[in-house]
Amino acid sequence: MGIYTKHLAPRLINLACGSPAIQRWRRDVCVGLRGTVVEIGFGSGHNVPFYPDEVTNVLALEPSSLAWRLGAKRIAASVIAIEQIGLDGQSIPLLDQSCDAALLTFTLCTIPDPVAALHEIMRVLRPGGELHFLEHGLAPDAKTALRQHRLDPLEQRLADGCRLTRRPLELITSAGFISQWKHEQFVKGPKPWSYFTLGVVTRRAN
Ligand SMILES: C[S@@+](CC[C@H](N)C(=O)[O-])C[C@H]1O[C@@H](n2cnc3c(N)ncnc32)[C@H](O)[C@@H]1O
Numbered sequence: 751m752g753i754y755t756k757h758l759a760p761r762l763i764n765l766a767c768g769s770p771a772i773q774r775w776r777r778d779v780c781v782g783l784r785g786t787v788v789e790i791g792f793g794s795g796h797n798v799p800f801y802p803d804e805v806t807n808v809l810a811l812e813p814s815s816l817a818w819r820l821g822a823k824r825i826a827a828s829v830i831a832i833e834q835i836g837l838d839g840q841s842i843p844l845l846d847q848s849c850d851a852a853l854l855t856f857t858l859c860t861i862p863d864p865v866a867a868l869h870e871i872m873r874v875l876r877p878g879g880e881l882h883f884l885e886h887g888l889a890p891d892a893k894t895a896l897r898q899h900r901l902d903p904l905e906q907r908l909a910d911g912c913r914l915t916r917r918p919l920e921l922i923t924s925a926g927f928i929s930q931w932k933h934e935q936f937v938k939g940p941k942p943w944s945y946f947t948l949g950v951v952t953r954r955a956n
Contacts, residue, residue, distance in 0.1 A: 755910060756814075756816065759909065759910040760794070760814045760817040760820065761816070761820070762908075762909070763793065763794075763909065764794045764817065767793055767796050767856060771938055772796075775884050775937070775946060775948060776796060776797050776855065776884065778884075778948060779797075779855060779882050779883065779948055780797060780801055780853070780882065781802065782880065782882070783801060783805050784802065784804035784806075784850055784851060785804070785850030785851060786806060786807055786848070786851075787805050787807070787808045787850065787851045787853055788809045788835075788844065788849045788851075789808055789809070789811070789852070789853040789854075790839035790842075790852065790857055790861070791855070791856070791857030791860065791861060792811065792812040792821070793812060793814075793817045793821065793856075793857075794821035795832070796821075796824070796855075797853060798827075798828050798832065799824065801830050805830050807830065807831040807832070807833065808830060808853075809844065809849070810832060810833065810834045810835065811834075811835060811836045812834060812837065813837040813838060814910075839870065839871075840861065840862070840863050840867050841866075842870040842871070842874050845874070847873075847876040848876070849874045849875050849876065850876060850880075851881070852871045852874070853881075853882050853883075854881065854882070854883045854884070854885065855883070855884040855885070856885060856886060857885070858883070858885050858918045858921060858922075859885060859886060859914070859916055860909075860911050860913075862911065864916065865921065868921060868922060868925035869925060871925075872926060875953040877953055877954070877955040877956060878952055879952065879953045880930070880950050880951070880953075881922070881927055881952070882950050883922060883947070883949060883950075883951075884948045885918035885946070885947050885948075886914070886943055886944065886947075887915075887916050887917050887918045887945055888914070888915045889942070889945040890934075895915075897942050898914040898915050898942045899914075901942055902915050914942050918947045919932060919947050919949070922949075923951070926954055927951035927952065927953065927954070928951055928952045928953075928954055929949065929951050930949070930950040930952055931949055931950055933947070933948045933949060934947045934948075
């Protein structure tokens with residue numbers, strides 16, 4: 751891992767992900783979380799202030815030790831127990847059906863194999879357990895989509911593997927989750943990064 755990826759990228763991502771404009775979306779995606787929650791791509795813990803009181807504990811997966819350290823104050827300030835249980839959301843070290851909910855924010859864009867991660871989430875959720883997600887992705891209009899395809903190689907290099915061209919909703923529904931609600935829209939900001947998808951899906955019964 752190079753110096754940029756290890757030392758600089760997590761700081762830049764921490765700043766971008768901490769943008770005040772995103773906070774209301776984080777609040778919305780966390781509504782309804784309860785019980786034991788597995789958070790994949792925890793980053794520097796920008797969702798921590800929005801965990802509802804009904805959450806009993808959070809089991810976090812995050813490969814960047816610097817991102818984890820950048821979140822230390824938020825973790826320490828939380829009344830909800832937060833534990834880093836591993837590094838890789840593509841292979842979650844938890845028993846089948848051991849979680850009540852899962853949380854993904856701006857992670858499906860970065861995780862190398864999002865399909866594997868979604869299958870792991872399906873495995874560790876109990877039947878009826880909820881996956882709450884907030885992601886950016888490929889825009890519906892051809893002009894923005896073209897810019898996203900052009901920017902993708904640079905984005906991947908500068909933003910730790912992040913892709914602008916993934917379709918989060920398609921990935922999630924193809925994994926077999928059942929949609930509860932979803933919302934997609936452009937938010938304020940540069941268009942290639944600003945097509946947000948937010949929603950809740952549930953794990954199907956066996
Ligand atoms: C754009 S950041 C988002 C961080 C955080 N979820 C947020 O909303 O602020 C993407 C995160 O995914 C993490 N990530 C990358 N590969 C991963 C993997 N295989 N498993 C779990 N997390 C991963 C990165 O280290 C980074 O913290």
